[in-house]
Amino acid sequence: MAAADLVTRLINGYQRDFPLTPRPFRDIGESLGLRENEVLSLVQDLRDQGALARVGAVVAPNTIGASTLAAMAVPAQRLDAVAAIVSGYGEVNHNYEREHDLNLWFVVAAASAEAVAAVLRDIEARTGLAVIDLPLIEAFHIDLGFPLPCP
């Protein structure tokens, strides 16, 4: 099987329902026609290349901690500097520039709502810019993965 085809089958097949068995990589190998060590090195390579962030859990919001989506309207000439300040927080896991007057969007997650609020206040104090706090009220659909087109 071609390498690209294997990667597609591995990623499409195991973004959900990764085996909860003592030897998960051996079990995946059985479905792909690979040995356990070949699956492990394929996964390690994808991680090293950056295409794979991790093999792990996507946790539902507001179950083991608190999080919010926040936005700021940052003057264009300050955007890189303000984005660097925001990204510097360990509590910030996503930070994007978007096409809007509110041009910087980021997600803050921490152990408690108080800790999240403290990060937002700190960013406001350090940048002198308002942070718009948009907490979640209800989730209708959450992160079910990204199908790869067949190569």
Place this chain on the structure above:
Amino acid sequence: MPVSVTDRRLLTAIEDGLPLVPEPYAELGRRLGLSEAEVIARLQGLIAGGVIKRFGMVVRHRDLGYTANAMAVWDVPDDRVGAAGRRLAEFPFVTLCYRRRRQPPVWPYNLFCMIHGTDRRVVCDQIAQINSEPELAHCPHAVLFSRRAFKQRGARYSVREAKETA
């Protein structure tokens, strides 16, 4: 479901992913002082309880060609937003859909969905398709494509010390 201290330690231990070794659950167990069977059972319980929404390969979508990423938002009357959100969640190209608090006057929108696409035109067509839904008729809306990703990684709830809940 309540998340016990042990479950929380387990989730913290896999924030950066499973160890890439032949027996990852046994390895986690050694680090946490649990048996392999208990690690597996706890993960199964967290998935069944809805704490873990998905367990497996977490990709960096931009590196896989998903670069036309739009956050589409609507201002939907409160009595219609639940029905609208459930309807939007049915579209196969919608990756995330949720209701958030409005912050008027700067942010009047309360319904959010993310579409991660590889082609901006296709994504615009998909948003037009959503907009033709009766639940969204006459609702003000906006589309915010992403320009740059400054940071993208999984959440780390362990940054500040977690409060013990159980």
